[in-house]
Amino acid sequence: MxxxxxxxxxxxxxxxxxxxxxxxxxxxxxxxxxxxxxxxxxxxxxxxxxSGKRKVFNLPLAISGTAFQQRVWTAVNTIPFGETTSYLKLSQTLGNPAAIRAVGAAIGANPILVIIPCHRIIGTNGQLTGYAGGLGRKEKLLELEGRPRQAKQASLDF
Incomplete structure (x- = not known):
């Protein structure tokens, strides 16, 4: 491999x-x-x-998954460089807002990270949520695409 x-x-x-x-x-x-x-x-x-020189990938892909997963990955692949959407909006785009958990599971099963940009899917509240490559990488990928760094909650030690 x-x-x-x-x-x-x-x-x-x-x-x-x-x-x-x-x-x-x-x-x-x-x-x-x-x-x-x-x-x-x-x-x-x-x-x-x-290096910031490419925004769209042009590679032949052999993606195996269920018909539903394929629909989700196809929809994810339409999210432009530098933009994000939420799991809820994606499930609405697919015509089934109640399928938000199934959409999340399909995104989590994405076999082709970065190229199928599941890192562009965020929580409804704008927060970063799960990523098979790790949240740190998700944040770096989004920064690379121009999304400002996620503000961290300040913790107070007494």
Whole structure:
């Protein structure tokens, strides 16, 4: 399994028939193996994204999931660079506001982080909520896209 470096930690990229089938952050070491063409293209586009030169990915994806998950991931993929939406708004967009938990579960199962930008989904109150890559990475991805840093609640020690 190819593992490449990124400014937010190493990224594992799996492929299936010359398409990206999985992209996730990992604690594993960068792999020295020769990378196939689609992985090299993904690495190049990720480097451009992390350096602020790319806003849209153009990679072949092999996404497996339920029909509902696929609908959610397709909707997530339409959220423009630098914008966010909430789980509730996304469930409303999909025509079922009551499916907010199912939408959250589908987002949590997203197999292709960053490229399918589930980091752009936030809580209704504007707060950052769950991210398979960790909330710290989610915050950094949103900052990279121009979202101001999340204000931290001050704690008072008496």
């Amino acid at each position: 190819p593992i490449i470096p990124s400014p937010l930690g190493n990224i594992l990229i799996n492929t299936q028939e010359e398409m990206i089938s999985e992209l996730r952050f990992t604690e594993e070491s960068v792999s020295p193996e020769v990378l196939e063409a689609v992985v090299l293209k993904a690495q190049e586009q990720l480097e451009e994204y992390f």
